[in-house]
Amino acid sequence: FVSTVSHELRTPLTIVQGYLRRTIKRSKGLTADERQGLQTAEEESIRMRMLLDDLLDLSRGDSGQLQLNQEVVDLGPLVEKVADLSQSNLTDRRLEVLNNIPIHENSEALADPGRLQQVLLDLIDNAAKYSAQGSLITLLLHPHTDGIAIDVKDEGIGIPDSDLAHIFKRFHRAKNSSGSSGSGLGLSVVALLMSAMGGEVRVQSKEGEGSCFSVILPKPPMTSSAKS
Numbered sequence: 001f002v003s004t005v006s007h008e009l010r011t012p013l014t015i016v017q018g019y020l021r022r023t024i025k026r027s028k029g030l031t032a033d034e035r036q037g038l039q040t041a042e043e044e045s046i047r048m049r050m051l052l053d054d055l056l057d058l059s060r061g062d063s064g065q066l067q068l069n070q071e072v073v074d075l076g077p078l079v080e081k082v083a084d085l086s087q088s089n090l091t092d093r094r095l096e097v098l099n100n101i102p103i104h105e106n107s108e109a110l111a112d113p114g115r116l117q118q119v120l121l122d123l124i125d126n127a128a129k130y131s132a133q134g135s136l137i138t139l140l141l142h143p144h145t146d147g148i149a150i151d152v153k154d155e156g157i158g159i160p161d162s163d164l165a166h167i168f169k170r171f172h173r174a175k176n177s178s179g180s181s182g183s184g185l186g187l188s189v190v191a192l193l194m195s196a197m198g199g200e201v202r203v204q205s206k207e208g209e210g211s212c213f214s215v216i217l218p219k220p221p222m223t224s225s226a227k228s
């Protein structure tokens with residue numbers, strides 16, 4: 001039911017979004033107030049669409065119908081691309097990318113590149129949402145005992161100890177998050193996707209200091225030529 005309803009709602013919403021975008025771009029005589037109103041409507045329609053996408057993913061996960069395209073992915077270029085995509089939404093945050101993979105090692109992992117990008121964009125969105133203007137968000141690629149990891153680190157509000165164990169549960173929002181809007185679904189989708197890719201997501205956080213979400217992915221199996 002959830003899957004069908006989410007799917008049916010997406011189409012009209014996409015049309016609404018398209019008309020809003022077109023009106024904002026093409027209308028010459030809009031007052032500042034009207035433009036602002038249309039922009040708010042567009043932002044809210046984007047938020048609604050993201051919520052529907054999350055619901056669709058969760059219901060697919062529940063019914064075992066989540067389909068992934070697992071392949072060998074070079075994480076170095078993927079992280080750079082995600083940073084580029086995020087930059088336009090992060091006008092008032094600083095974003096840095098660090099690569100700690102030793103020079104003689106490659107940065108390949110087994111993953112679905114589209115879904116991994118979705119996970120990282122979601123974590124960066126959260127990092128920005130829960131931190132102050134001008135603060136730093138760091139993407140760090142590094143080797144990990146279980147494969148290879150990408151950290152998304154922020155200097156934001158952090159997560160209270162009492163919420164940390166529940167943060168990946170559906171609809172759970174930490175008690176210090178009431179200043180920002182949200183559904184509490186994003187991280188449960190992140191956890192679902194990471195586990196479907198054979199990896200996992202972990203978090204370390206201190207209230208008032210910041211958070212670090214680490215996504216860990218398995219290395220691709222060694223080919224016979226690589227082994228020899």
Ligand code: ADP
Pocket residue numbers: 126127128130154156157158159167172173174175176177181182183184185186187188210211
């Ligand atoms: P939401 O839509 O509420 O952001 P999420 O599932 O993405 O939903 O996150 C769940 C909760 O985890 C958030 O409501 C917030 O309390 C907390 N959270 C997630 N990311 C961060 C972060 N980078 N810094 C502080 N709190 C965070």
